[in-house]
Amino acid sequence: MTRTEAESADTPTRVAVSTVIFGLRHLPGSDATCVVLPLVRRTRDPHEGQWALPGGWLGERENLEVAASRTLAETTALAPSYLEQLYAFGDVDRSPTRVVSIVYWALVREDEMSSSQEGAQENVAWFTATELPELAFDHRLIVDYALWRLRNKVGYSRIAHGLLADEFTLAELREVYEAILGRRLDPANFRRQVENSGTLIPTDRFRTGSHRPARLYRYNQDVELAERGPLEVR
Amino acid sequence: MTRTEAESADTPTRVAVSTVIFGLRHLPGSDATCVVLPLVRRTRDPHEGQWALPGGWLGERENLEVAASRTLAETTALAPSYLEQLYAFGDVDRSPTRVVSIVYWALVREDEMSSSQEGAQENVAWFTATELPELAFDHRLIVDYALWRLRNKVGYSRIAHGLLADEFTLAELREVYEAILGRRLDPANFRRQVENSGTLIPTDRFRTGSHRPARLYRYNQDVELAERGPLEVR
DNA sequence: CCAAAAGTGTTTGCGGTACACCCATGA
DNA sequence: TCATGGGTGTACCGCAAACACTTTTGG
Numbered sequence: 001m002t003r004t005e006a007e008s009a010d011t012p013t014r015v016a017v018s019t020v021i022f023g024l025r026h027l028p029g030s031d032a033t034c035v036v037l038p039l040v041r042r043t044r045d046p047h048e049g050q051w052a053l054p055g056g057w058l059g060e061r062e063n064l065e066v067a068a069s070r071t072l073a074e075t076t077a078l079a080p081s082y083l084e085q086l087y088a089f090g091d092v093d094r095s096p097t098r099v100v101s102i103v104y105w106a107l108v109r110e111d112e113m114s115s116s117q118e119g120a121q122e123n124v125a126w127f128t129a130t131e132l133p134e135l136a137f138d139h140r141l142i143v144d145y146a147l148w149r150l151r152n153k154v155g156y157s158r159i160a161h162g163l164l165a166d167e168f169t170l171a172e173l174r175e176v177y178e179a180i181l182g183r184r185l186d187p188a189n190f191r192r193q194v195e196n197s198g199t200l201i202p203t204d205r206f207r208t209g210s211h212r213p214a215r216l217y218r219y220n221q222d223v224e225l226a227e228r229g230p231l232e233v234r
Numbered sequence: 235m236t237r238t239e240a241e242s243a244d245t246p247t248r249v250a251v252s253t254v255i256f257g258l259r260h261l262p263g264s265d266a267t268c269v270v271l272p273l274v275r276r277t278r279d280p281h282e283g284q285w286a287l288p289g290g291w292l293g294e295r296e297n298l299e300v301a302a303s304r305t306l307a308e309t310t311a312l313a314p315s316y317l318e319q320l321y322a323f324g325d326v327d328r329s330p331t332r333v334v335s336i337v338y339w340a341l342v343r344e345d346e347m348s349s350s351q352e353g354a355q356e357n358v359a360w361f362t363a364t365e366l367p368e369l370a371f372d373h374r375l376i377v378d379y380a381l382w383r384l385r386n387k388v389g390y391s392r393i394a395h396g397l398l399a400d401e402f403t404l405a406e407l408r409e410v411y412e413a414i415l416g417r418r419l420d421p422a423n424f425r426r427q428v429e430n431s432g433t434l435i436p437t438d439r440f441r442t443g444s445h446r447p448a449r450l451y452r453y454n455q456d457v458e459l460a461e462r463g464p465l466e467v468r
Numbered sequence: 469c470c471a472a473a474a475g476t477g478t479t480t481g482c483g484g485t486a487c488a489c490c491c492a493t494g495a
Numbered sequence: 496t497c498a499t500g501g502g503t504g505t506a507c508c509g510c511a512a513a514c515a516c517t518t519t520t521g522g
Contacts, residue, residue, distance in 0.1 A: 011294050012246030015324075015334055058247060060332065064324040087464055088322040088336045090249075090298040098294065100249055100336070102322045145464030171500080189485060191502070196483090211499045212492040230321055230379030405473080423512060425475070430510095445473045446519040 013100050017067035018055030018139075020086065020105040020146035021076060023113045023126070024163050024179055033179040035129040035150075037143070038075050043123065046096050047136030053143070054124075055101070068104035075124050082107040082162035084228040086146055094138045105146040107162035154180045158199045161219040169207045169214035170194065247334050251301035252289030252373075254320065254339040254380035255310060257347045258397050258413055259360070267413040269363040269384075271377070272309050277357065280330050281370030287377070288358075289335070302338035309358050316341040316396035318462040320380055328372045339380045341396035388414045392433045395453040403441045403448035404428065 025036045039051040054075040058067050065083065072080050083106045090100040127133065129147055132140065153159055160176040174190045194200055199220050206213035259270045273285040288309040292301050299317065306314050317340045324334040361367065363381055366374065387393055394410040408424045428434055433454050440447035 011291065013249040013292060013294075015247040015249060058324070058334070060247075061326050063326055064322065064334070085322060088298065088319060089464075090292070090336065092295050092297055100292070100298070100334075102324065102334070141464055148464075169501090186485070186487085187500085188487085188502075188504090193484080208493085209500080210494060212494090212501045214501060230323075230375055230382075403474090420512070420514085421473085422475075422477095422514080427511075442520085443473080444521060445471080446475085446521090448474060 013098060015058040016055055016099050016101045017058050017064060017071060018053040018101050018103045018142070019068045019071045019083075020053060020103065020143055021072055021080075021108060022105065022129070022146075022150060022163070023076075023108045024110045024176065025113075025126070025128075033175050035147070035179055036126045037129055038124055038126050039133075039135070040075060041123040041125070042136055050136040051125075051127075051133050051139075052136040053103070053139045055103075058102070064102050065104070067102075068106070071104075072106050072108075075121070076108055076113075078108045078112055080106040080162075081109050082159055082228075086142070086149060089138060089142065091138075103142055103146075105149065107159060109165060110163055111165035151180055151182075158197070158219070161199075167203060167205065167216040167218055169216060171214060172207075173217070247332060249292040250289055250333050250335045251292050251298060251305060252287040252335050252337045252376070253302045253305045253317075254287060254337065254377055255306055255314075255342060256339065256363070256380075256384060256397070257310075257342045257360070258344045258410065259347075259362075267409050269381075269413055270360045271363055272358055272360050273367075273369070274309060275357040275359075276370055284370040285359075285361075285367050285373075286370040287337070287373045289337075292336070298336050299338070301336075302340070305338075306340055306342075309355070310342055310347075312342045312346055314340040315343050316393055316462075320376070320383060323372060323376065325372075337376055337380075339383065341393060343399060344397055345399040385414055385416075392431070392453070395433075401437060401439065401450040401452055403450060405448060406441075407451070 021038050023036050024033050026033050038054060040054050042048050042050055042052050054071045056071060068083060083104055086103045086105045088102050092098055154177060160173060163176050164172060170191050174185055174187060178185055200217040201220050203216045203218055205216045207216055255272055257270050258267050260267050272288060274288050276282050276284055276286050288305045290305060302317060317338055320337045320339045322336050326332055388411060394407060397410050398406060404425050408419055408421060412419055434451040435454050437450045437452055439450045441450055
């Protein structure tokens with residue numbers, strides 16, 4: 001096929017946008033925290049009844065990121081604290097009819113999550129990332145890849161803040177890292193690493209618990225180590 | 235908008251696939267090597283006459299990666315030694331009519347390049363990455379992002395091998411790194427780093443030049459540090 | 469023998485890990 | 496006062512940078 005022929009073979013394709021939305025949940029019994037994500041039960045023919053990622057068709061005059069935000073609002077009623085494109089999936093056989101899916105992944109803050117989960121819509125449920133049901137289409141592959149990206153990115157950027165409220169203790173921040181990475185971190189070393197990174201601003205307030213109060217920190221907006229895509233390239 | 239309405243709003247979109255193809259070129263005069271990429275002169279209305287990334291419309295029954303390979307073959311007549319999805323660009327205003335572009339980036343080997351550049355097609359030319367002309371659409375942003383990804387990835391994966399022949403000296407490999415990173419590297423430290431990485435297999439052959447012969451190495455296929463996307467996630 | 473590139477050895481400093489230790493608070 | 500988590504000090508290890516040095520070839 002020559003370039004000219006390719007240029008004229010202008011066949012429209014159905015384009016969908018889906019989003020892998022990550023949040024945190026404290027397990028009531030133990031002191032552990034785990035990564036959770038919302039899934040939508042399908043009410044239509046391909047894979048009807050199975051759980052799938054929240055998503056929808058790309059609007060005619062809708063930017064990709066806007067479509068992802070819409071998805072997020074429809075299932076969590078929240079504004080994302082972090083939103084980044086994950087990958088474009090377009091294999092011919094990934095759906096009975098050809099669909100190209102632009103997939104985003106997002107973080108929602110823990111303090112806001114509880115409110116939205118109470119007023120949950122029908123057919124939406126939150127699952128622990130390590131205990132997922134069978135998913136529709138290739139969505140299991142997509143979630144696994146998003147989890148890989150989350151775990152990777154937490155190591156070289158500061159996205160963990162996207163899962164916390166404005167003010168937080170170092171222990172709470174460490175909890176986020178431990179939940180994402182799935183392993184315990186040394187509190188002493190964690191403190192120094194994150195202090196030296198210059199991304200935290202200590203406040204004068206303290207979280208008073210059952211023991212010695214812990215200083216509250218805020219995220220330093222000036223520092224933006226996260227790389228979300230070509231749009232941020234200066 | 236509810237999910238149900240979104241699900242029924244099934245409006246097809248025009249989907250294109252473009253590829254940023256990177257190669258290397260030795261500058262005849264100096265001993266420097268630089269990154270080069272092929273561009274195609276547009277012969278059609280939007281941005282006619284300007285240079286643009288090689289690409290075309292996604293075929294109805296064509297996987298995304300296959301479409302990218304086709305693009306690559308049409309402009310270089312080569313099989314890519316490395317091919318990875320870069321990003322999906324879909325802003326409404328990036329083209330007069332709405333187009334979602336799935337962009338890939340690729341590496342072609344230096345030893346194969348010369349042959350294809352001689353039999354170059356009309357309207358295709360290779361440019362030094364640091365001296366690009368004005369590009370059509372948002373292709374300048376795309377190329378800059380691909381360059382950022384290339385420079386980033388060379389630091390934590392072994393994609394530099396994708397720009398060399400099967401057998402190469404450490405100096406040749408170092409040249410690739412220096413061309414991509416744009417700075418000189420210490421030969422001694424470079425040797426140790428790459429030797430300790432376990433990605434190289436020494437051969438018994440030597441490259442005999444004007445001075446002491448240098449050992450030739452091969453790339454260890456077993457080690458695959460590169461991460462090309464969700465398809466490689468086990 | 470000389471120039472130049474291949475290849476080796478050694479020192480230094482930095483960042484991460486392990487772990488001992490002190491501090492402040494509620495009960 | 497004790498238990499518990501907050502917070503500090505310190506020794507160690509591995510890696511990478513800097514750079515002096517030896518080796519091997521062509522001319």
